[in-house]
Amino acid sequence: METDRDVLDLNGVQTRGTGFQATAGLTGLGLPAVDVQWLEGAGDGARFRGQRVLSRDLDMPLDIVGQDRDHLRRLISRLARAMATECSLVLVDEAGVRWSTPVHRVGGGEISLGGGERDLQTVITFRAPDPFFTASTVSVQRVGGDTSAAPFLSSLVTLPVAASQAIGDIQLDNIGDVDSYPVWEVHGPGRDLTVTSPVGEHLRWTGALKAGERLIVDTRSGTVRDGTGANRYALLAPAPRFWTVPPGTSTASVTFLDTTDQSAVVCSWRPRRWVVI
Template sequence: MPRLQLESAADVFNLDDVLNKDVGVQALAGVTGLGLPEVATQWLEGAGDGARFRGKRDRPRDIDLPLYLAGQNREQLTELLDRLAIMLDGECTLRLVEDDGNDWSTKVHFVAGGNYAYGIDTNGERDLRTVITVRAGDPYWTYSRSISKKITNAGAGRGLVGKLASMKVSSSQAIGTILLENAGTAPAYPLWTVVGPGRNFTAVSAVGRGFTWTGTLAAGETLTVDTQTGAVVDNLGRNRYGELAAAPKLWSVPPGITEATASLESTTTASSITCTWRPRKRMVV
């Protein structure tokens, strides 16, 4: 069955260890905050009755984790508490690990809790019960497996290999339609990887939002456009954001199946465009 896992860069707690090993850290019944995030709405009130809905945004989510810590003795319990305290001092990742090994995760920071009543929650010898609250600035859960679609220049006549668009293009151009399938319930952000040679890379969503990078890549050079962070860098780590055309719209992939178009000029058969994204969800179970 699915299990929760809390981890940092240096440590990992499988939150079902007491159930399986009799020692470790166990998430107890009563975990909250795994469902829909809170929503902040905007309304326009006029002179008449009621108000008109203007928009909304999902707010950060707070997750309450009731925890049971168990060691074989006082020394082991103290070690578990120290590890937990060190982990919660920085950014952590909370994962819901599925039976197949894939997971949904979100980045969290400790914001409250961790107290206990001596003589009730622990006697200081072997075990302890407490509740910690962590906050996820990004309210969505991101899937561990990514999905990729690739466009290459296959030579004269056609520019797309794989999910083929029926269009005639120049032998020096890679262009095509990419089928974007987001199995989540929240927008996913594509990561574009462009391999040169080529110039003037363009990506346009199904609803006409798009951006154009007006720079040039030599053979073997790579451009990466991260639509979530807004980073545009080449394979040497140089910032190439300034080469985006005016008013770029780094669009996201909505839930469901949509199509996007992408193109790159002055290409060879070594050139390619790869779109990679990971589904995201608003709630997990």
């Protein structure tokens, strides 16, 4: 459990003999609930219109063990301070990848101190407004750049490259099990960027970048800014689609005109999962 000011190791009792220990019985790590929309017509049944994933609640049993009664009180105080603000629940999978989701305490935490005791058990209820766990690692794919130093596309080394334009397919490997939001970082010179999703959705920016200039398109926040932070959203083509990277392996396409060997388009994203075990 991490906050801006502290990190609580929830495996501390097992590794050091004192501290905090998440015990068996943690609930809420399964698939989160969904709100499904249906279109009810005059005929039989209904038609599916879409869904949104709801926030999830987690009940976490904790065993708190101190060196003595005074140390136990200090551990309780530390836990209370951490739970007073938003914190992050962090899980580490077998490959060593950290997956986290922000949580808020919404209940639980009842304790009972007995005479001379140096440990106690409690259950804390958290609510995760973002129901997905996001990876700490960033997946990156690059289009363009100095082709004398590296292939134009590491996964498509035979792709022909024209001197004045970066055009080609880019392989997207999303290790998560839900869609992830890409961030597009474009390095000039070049103009008229178009990135097309695996299912044909288009996101086009009609502006131009000089050598050394940079453009950042964040699809999650829906923002388009240059390297100085200035808003360049107005140069998007009509009806932009801030598409997402689907789970698994898929192929998108990128076009960027009037480029040089210094031009590049970099796509990065943090994979997300419903469940981490």
